[in-house]
Amino acid sequence: MTEFQPGILHEGSAHHIFLEFTVSGAPRFLPGRALAIAPVAGGEQVVAFGAGLLGCLRGVAPPPGAADFAAVVAGAGGYVAPATQRDLFVWLQGERRDELFMRALEWREALQGKAQLAAEEHGFLLRDSRDLTGFVDGSANPQEDARRTVAIIADGDHAGGSFVMAQRWLHDLAGFNALPVADQERVIGRTKTDSIELQGDAMPANSHVSRTDIKRGGEAVKIYRRSSPVGGVRDPGLYFLAFSADSNRFRWLLESMYGLADPSRRDRLLGYSKPISGSFFYAPPKAPMLAAFER
Numbered sequence: 001m002t003e004f005q006p007g008i009l010h011e012g013s014a015h016h017i018f019l020e021f022t023v024s025g026a027p028r029f030l031p032g033r034a035l036a037i038a039p040v041a042g043g044e045q046v047v048a049f050g051a052g053l054l055g056c057l058r059g060v061a062p063p064p065g066a067a068d069f070a071a072v073v074a075g076a077g078g079y080v081a082p083a084t085q086r087d088l089f090v091w092l093q094g095e096r097r098d099e100l101f102m103r104a105l106e107w108r109e110a111l112q113g114k115a116q117l118a119a120e121e122h123g124f125l126l127r128d129s130r131d132l133t134g135f136v137d138g139s140a141n142p143q144e145d146a147r148r149t150v151a152i153i154a155d156g157d158h159a160g161g162s163f164v165m166a167q168r169w170l171h172d173l174a175g176f177n178a179l180p181v182a183d184q185e186r187v188i189g190r191t192k193t194d195s196i197e198l199q200g201d202a203m204p205a206n207s208h209v210s211r212t213d214i215k216r217g218g219e220a221v222k223i224y225r226r227s228s229p230v231g232g233v234r235d236p237g238l239y240f241l242a243f244s245a246d247s248n249r250f251r252w253l254l255e256s257m258y259g260l261a262d263p264s265r266r267d268r269l270l271g272y273s274k275p276i277s278g279s280f281f282y283a284p285p286k287a288p289m290l291a292a293f294e295r
């Protein structure tokens with residue numbers, strides 16, 4: 001398999017910074033040398049591009065399925081997953097917040113005048129990998145080799161590439177915490193302390209797990225999630241980040257959560273958290289990405 005960007009599978013970092021840049025102009029263009037001085041070689045870093053910018057990267061062929069994020073609007077009730085498509089995504093991971101911050105500043109300086117920083121989020125590992133709702137996030141994620149199978153394109157012209165979905169969610173923690181724990185567990189579909197999946201009649205059809213543990217054409221729709229808690233005490237939430245070898249899976253999962261086919265099964269989690277941004281990116285394999293930056 002062509003080498004993918006190793007940061008995709010690097011797990012357990014204490015700190016994360018997510019940077020989303022936009023590039024002006026039509027067609028959009030970002031000179032490779034603008035990125036040549038940016039620290040692209042480290043393992044704990046992932047760089048990905050919006051569909052509009054992919055075409056300007058020498059040696060990186062845009063894969064079929066690379067597309068901008070399209071908003072999901074679910075009828076009455078104001079359930080919306082907004083599209084705020086950005087052009088360049090940088091995910092920095094590390095054990096030291098200070099060093100990570102300096103790397104983020106380097107990126108910003110390298111892109112000064114060429115790309116605008118449109119969004120910046122600082123994430124952190126919460127206890128044993130919990131979301132700010134207090135539930136473990138990632139229990140049903142693929143493990144070991146299955147992570148690659150799920151997240152990385154295995155063969156063909158785009159082997160080693162990976163499709164990316166990024167959304168900033170804003171939690172209503174007061175609303176969620178006002179629910180008795182047993183009801184919180186019915187919202188998520190797992191127990192809070194031990195993250196054990198609810199079974200049989202105990203599992204509601206509109207729990208988050210029910211809406212995301214889905215099949216399409218008889219096959220399980222699997223993605224590799226790498227989300228992290230973000231925000232301050234005023235705006236706590238989740239930076240939802242996921243990787244997939246197939247770009248369709250993100251849309252299928254969102255449509256299921258938003259109950260597009262069956263509003264009675266809309267994900268109850270949407271009553272306690274809402275996305276305020278949404279982008280799709282493509283993380284090219286490591287070698288062509290580095291080569292594209294050497295111009």
Ligand code: HEM
Nearest residue numbers: 131135136137138139140141169209212213238253254273
């Ligand atoms: C506020 C936003 C979200 C929160 C707090 C959240 C949290 C969780 C939690 C606590 C679980 C159960 C434990 C686990 O397996 O990780 C879970 C499962 C899952 N979530 Fe989310 N999630 C959010 C948004 C999303 C979105 C936007 C998607 C996809 C578009 C998604 C896809 C999944 C999938 C595929 C599973 C595993 C289902 C299974 O196979 O059991 N989540 N999430």
